[in-house]
Every structure is written in structure tokens, then in C-alpha cells.
Amino acid sequence: MKKRVSGLLVIVMAVLLFAGCAAEAAPAAAESAGGAALSGTLSVAGSTTVAPPAQALADAFEARYPETRIDVQGIGSSAGMKMLNEGGCEIGMASRELKQKELDWGLESIAIAYDGIAVVVHPSNGVSDLTKEEIQKIFMGEITNWSEVGGINKEILVVSREDGSGTRGAFEEILKLEGDEGSMVIESALIAEGNGAVKANIASKSQAIGYISLGIVDETVKALQVDGAEVTVANIKSGAYGVSRPLNMATKGEMSELAKTYLDFVMSPEGQKIVAEHYIPVVD
Amino acid sequence: MEASIETYRKVENKMSEQAYISRDANNFEGQHQKRMRTETFFRRLFFLSATVAIVAVAAITIFIFVSGVPAIGKIGLFDFVFGQKWKPSADIYGIFPMIIGSLAATGGAILVGVPMGVFTAIFMAEIAPDTLSRLIRPAIELLAGIPSVVYGFWGLVVLVPLIDKIWGGGGNSLLAAIVILTIMILPTIVNVSEAALRAVPKSYGQGSLALGASKIETIFRVKIPAAKSGVLAAVVLGIGRAIGETMAVILVAGNTPMIPGALTDRIRTMTANIAMEMGYAFGLHQEALFATGVILFVFIMALNLVLNRMTHRAGDES
Numbered sequence: 001m002k003k004r005v006s007g008l009l010v011i012v013m014a015v016l017l018f019a020g021c022a023a024e025a026a027p028a029a030a031e032s033a034g035g036a037a038l039s040g041t042l043s044v045a046g047s048t049t050v051a052p053p054a055q056a057l058a059d060a061f062e063a064r065y066p067e068t069r070i071d072v073q074g075i076g077s078s079a080g081m082k083m084l085n086e087g088g089c090e091i092g093m094a095s096r097e098l099k100q101k102e103l104d105w106g107l108e109s110i111a112i113a114y115d116g117i118a119v120v121v122h123p124s125n126g127v128s129d130l131t132k133e134e135i136q137k138i139f140m141g142e143i144t145n146w147s148e149v150g151g152i153n154k155e156i157l158v159v160s161r162e163d164g165s166g167t168r169g170a171f172e173e174i175l176k177l178e179g180d181e182g183s184m185v186i187e188s189a190l191i192a193e194g195n196g197a198v199k200a201n202i203a204s205k206s207q208a209i210g211y212i213s214l215g216i217v218d219e220t221v222k223a224l225q226v227d228g229a230e231v232t233v234a235n236i237k238s239g240a241y242g243v244s245r246p247l248n249m250a251t252k253g254e255m256s257e258l259a260k261t262y263l264d265f266v267m268s269p270e271g272q273k274i275v276a277e278h279y280i281p282v283v284d
Numbered sequence: 285m286e287a288s289i290e291t292y293r294k295v296e297n298k299m300s301e302q303a304y305i306s307r308d309a310n311n312f313e314g315q316h317q318k319r320m321r322t323e324t325f326f327r328r329l330f331f332l333s334a335t336v337a338i339v340a341v342a343a344i345t346i347f348i349f350v351s352g353v354p355a356i357g358k359i360g361l362f363d364f365v366f367g368q369k370w371k372p373s374a375d376i377y378g379i380f381p382m383i384i385g386s387l388a389a390t391g392g393a394i395l396v397g398v399p400m401g402v403f404t405a406i407f408m409a410e411i412a413p414d415t416l417s418r419l420i421r422p423a424i425e426l427l428a429g430i431p432s433v434v435y436g437f438w439g440l441v442v443l444v445p446l447i448d449k450i451w452g453g454g455g456n457s458l459l460a461a462i463v464i465l466t467i468m469i470l471p472t473i474v475n476v477s478e479a480a481l482r483a484v485p486k487s488y489g490q491g492s493l494a495l496g497a498s499k500i501e502t503i504f505r506v507k508i509p510a511a512k513s514g515v516l517a518a519v520v521l522g523i524g525r526a527i528g529e530t531m532a533v534i535l536v537a538g539n540t541p542m543i544p545g546a547l548t549d550r551i552r553t554m555t556a557n558i559a560m561e562m563g564y565a566f567g568l569h570q571e572a573l574f575a576t577g578v579i580l581f582v583f584i585m586a587l588n589l590v591l592n593r594m595t596h597r598a599g600d601e602s
Contacts, residue, residue, distance in 0.1 A: 182371050187369075190550060204448075
């Protein structure tokens with residue numbers, strides 16, 4: 001009896017020993033891939049839209065390289081680009097294309113994901129294609145009747161989101177609905193709380209127009225073509241569908257080993273899978 | 285207050301001591317002490333439970349005022365309360381449209397809901413045969429138990445399209461909010477005023493009938509005046525529920541921060557303003573939302589004070 005117990009013990013210990021070896025082997029392999037042991041702190045700053053996936057990517061990265069620390073700060077796209085230029089961070093995040101001024105600073109950007117917003121109307125609405133300019137004018141209250149854009153004679157009901165919503169912020173930014181006086185969306189717009197409430201409102205009102213995240217479009221509403229392009233992942237990637245934006249990461253000059261490895265990780269299939277939990281990935 | 289509790293406790297102790305004196309002297313000490321310990325324990329437990337409510341009210345009040353008052357200072361009391369524009373993206377914070385929205389929706393619901401509720405109560409307490417009121421009462425109690433988000437969703441998919449079909453304009457409106465709030469405050473008003481009506485001594489009604497008054501005359505001239513304080517209490521509770529309702533109103537009111545000019549115009553209430561934007565707000569925007577809470581708080585306090593005085597006066601008269 002005793003013998004059998006000690007025999008079991010030996011087996012258990014042997015298994016544990018091998019498990020330990022296997023666990024140690026993984027980081028060793030990673031290190032050899034990075035050349036030397038990867039360590040240090042990387043500062044990533046910019047758009048609050050890009051920050052959530054960047055943070056998720058950082059967590060996964062840190063789990064793989066335990067000696068590293070990635071600091072992600074959501075401070076806004078422009079502030080992030082400025083900080084990058086001044087050397088305050090090594091990677092900047094922008095939820096838009098870089099401006100000429102920023103390119104002149106010597107910043108280089110790479111799209112890590114796309115963010116698309118569908119412009120939706122009631123399924124019975126005869127209008128199925130609008131230009132970006134028409135959408136802008138509708139939301140500003142300059143176009144107030146569907147007949148002005150080829151529909152029936154019915155007053156347009158604009159449905160928007162609550163102040164501070166990220167989708168509203170992105171929509172206003174893309175359609176240039178932000179003025180010096182803040183949001184330019186017509187004041188009498190119906191305000192619905194959340195993507196779901198917008199969808200429910202549009203689905204029950206034949207004269208309404210609104211915008212929702214691409215992910216929650218279904219058959220209860222009709223997604224409009226914008227400038228002739230349907231809202232599909234392919235059109236967003238190619239840039240044909242206008243109410244979308246690239247989410248960029250930017251760098252300046254020569255990158256450190258750590259920054260380079262992090263960006264490679266972001267663009268790797270594993271990294272893009274994490275990105276896909278938030279937005280449309282660049283690489284499938 | 286502490287002192288009076290102490291004296292009360294002493295008197296109480298003495299009384300129970302006396303009650304035990306006639307008992308078996310050998311056994312007395314231990315038993316007595318044990319019982320007294322249980323007594324004290326439960327008395328403290330009850331006191332502690334009562335304190336929780338007071339502490340909670342105090343904590344919430346302090347928190348709201350501390351987080352909201354600085355914003356009112358920064359924006360300016362007049363600009364904040366009477367400002368007609370709410371535009372956080374441009375740092376413009378005026379909640380006058382929301383104050384009007386809250387008052388209009390609540391006022392409308394009270395205007396329709398109170399007569400309807402009181403009439404229902406009269407019907408159940410005075411007119412309906414027992415079998416019928418046994419059917420109505422559970423229905424009303426069920427109404428009280430429906431969560432507000434369900435009311436809101438029903439309003440959004442049934443009521444709002446109906447209003448849109450009849451009057452146009454989308455349907456999300458002050459009218460929709462009033463209808464929903466009216467239904468929501470009905471159970472409170474019916475239950476409280478029915479209890480008040482049933483509490484009126486039978487002799488009042490019998491006396492009135494004996495003098496030759498008709499049943500309806502008796503109800504309006506004798507019963508309702510006698511139950512006035514209870515009916516007013518029902519109104520107070522109804523207003524409290526209507527002005528504080530958030531979820532259902534967000535779904536049906538349209539939430540446009542503009543002063544309504546018609547029943548079919550969209551409104552935003554103070555509670556909706558806080559609930560919708562709190563998730564994203566930071567900085568002055570967030571403080572302004574707390575400040576909206578301060579104004580709402582002041583409104584409810586003032587309302588309670590005025591109506592409390594009214595109910596007391598009505599109670600004194602009868």
C-alpha cells in the first residue's frame with residue numbers, strides 16, 4: 001500500500017516538473033524571437049476611441065512579455081499627436097487621418113482598425129442613397145423635407161444621440177457637424193439614449209433618420225448608401241463608404257525595439273482578433 | 285434626543301423590574317438579566333435600523349450638494365436655472381427647458397390622474413358591488429408592480445406610433461409622457477384615497493342620507509371633504525412618483541432640450557437629463573448634471589413642504 005502511494009507521488013512530481021519546464025519554455029521562445037529580453041515601459045497616448053482596444057492589446061502584450069509595461073492614455077487625437085511630436089509618448093493614437101500639419105512634423109501613421117457608422121431610415125422610406133453633404137444638411141436642419149432629397153413630401157425627423165456619446169462624437173466629426181459653438185446638430189432633434197433606442201425609434205417612425213453603429217443594423221431599419229456606396233465592411237476598408245474613419249497609430253522617426261514589437265503585435269492575427277472585439281480589423 | 289431615549293429606557297427598566305419582584309427570588313437575578321439583555325439588544329437593533337434611513341438621506345443630500353453647487357457657482361445661478369440652451373459641447377448649461385419639461389409632464393399627469401384616481405377610489409369604496417371591486421383591486425395592484433421600463437417600452441412601441449399617426453411629429457412628446465405618467469401614478473392615488481374614503485365614519489354618510497341628500501351629493505359634499513387630507517396625501521405621493529420617474533419618460537418624451545409649445549412637442553425632464561448623459565460626462569458637464577440634481581432636489585423639498593402644510597391644514601379642519 002505504502003509503495004503504491006509513493007509510486008503515485010513520483011508520477012505526480014514528474015508531471016509537475018514537466019509542466020514547469022513547459023511553462024518556462026514559452027517566454028524563452030518569445031525572448032529569442034525578440035532578439036534580447038524585451039523589457040521597459042512604452043507610452044501610448046491619443047484618441048479616446050482607440051484607447052479601449054489599445055488597452056486590451058496592451059494587456060495581452062504584457063501577458064506575453066511580463067518584463068514590459070504599456071501605458072495607454074486616452075487624451076484625444078490632436079492632443080496625442082502633439083504629445084507624440086514633443087516626445088511625450090512613443091506611439092500616438094488618432095481616430096482620424098493625420099492632418100497635413102502633423103505629417104509635416106514627420107509623423108507616420110498606420111491604420112489598425114476601421115470604425116463605421118450606418119445612416120438609417122425607416123424601411124418604408126423611398127430614399128436609399130444620400131450624399132454626405134445632404135446628410136450633413138439634414139442633421140443641421142437645412143434640409144427639412146424628404147421631398148428635397150427625392151422622397152415623398154414629409155417632414156424629416158432627425159434622431160440623434162445624447163451629448164457625450166462616442167458614436168455622436170464620431171458622426172459629428174466625420175460629417176463636419178462640429179462648429180466653434182459646439183455641436184451643429186439641429187436643436188429640435190429627437191434624442192435617444194443608446195444605439196438600441198435610436199433603432200427602435202427609427203423602426204417605428206416613417207419620417208425619421210438617425211445613425212447607429214454598423215454592428216447593430218438589422219432588418220427593422222434601412223441603412224442608406226452614402227455617395228452610392230453601401231455600408232459594408234469591404235466598402236469601409238476601401239474608403240468607398242464615407243461615414244467611417246480609420247483608427248490610426250502613429251510614430252515619429254526611429255522606433256524602439258519595444259514600440260516596434262508592440263505595433264507588430266497589434267497588426268498580427270492575434271492582435272487583430274482583439275481589435276475585432278471593438279472595431280473592424282484591418283487584417284482578417 | 286439621546287437624553288429622552290435614556291430616561292425612557294430607565295423608566296422601562298424599572299417597570300419590568302417591578303413586574304418580576306413577585307417571582308421566585310432564587311431564580312430571579314439570572315433570568316431577569318438575561319431578559320433585559322435581549323430587550324436591550326433588540327431595542328438597539330431597531331434604533332440602528334431606523335438610523336440607516338436618516339444616515340442615507342443625509343449622505344445623499346450632502347453628496348448631491350457638494351458635487352452640484354460648485355457648478356452652479358461656475359455657470360451662475362441665473363444662467364443655469366433660466367438658461368434656455370443646453371449644449372454641453374459648447375459648455376452652455378441652461379436647464380430651464382428641463383424644468384418646464386418636468387413641471388409640464390408632472391402637472392399634466394396630476395391634472396388627469398388625480399380626478400381619474402379619486403373617481404376610481406369612490407367607485408370602489410362607495411358604488412361598486414363587492415364582486416366588482418374584488419376584480420378591480422388586483423388589477424390596480426398589478427399596475428403598481430409593473431417596472432417603469434416596461435411602461436416606457438410599451439409607450440415607445442404602442443403609444444408613440446399612435447400619437448404619430450394622429451397628430452404627426454414623431455409621437456415622442458409631452459402628451460406621451462403625460463399619458464404614461466398618468467397610468468403610473470394611478471395605483472398610488474387610487475389606493476391611498478380609497479383608504480381615506482373608507483376611513484370616513486359610516487355615520488357621516490348615514491346622517492347625510494337621512495337628511496335627504498342623494499348618494500352622489502353625499503359623496504361630494506360629505507365623504508370627500510371628510511377624506512380631504514388622505515386625498516391630498518395621495519396627490520403628494522403621485523407628484524413625487526411623476527417628477528422622479530426617469531426610465532419610462534426617457535423612452536417616450538423625445539428628450540429634446542427645448543421648451544414645449546404644444547402637447548405634441550418633445551420634452552426633456554430633469555431626471556432624463558441626468559440619466560442620459562451621466563455615463564459619458566466629465567468635468568463641468570458632469571458637475572452640471574449633479575447641479576441638475578440639486579435643482580430637482582430643491583423642487584421636491586419645496587413641493588413636499590407646501591403639500592405637507594396643506595394636508596395638515598386639511599386634517600385640522602376635518
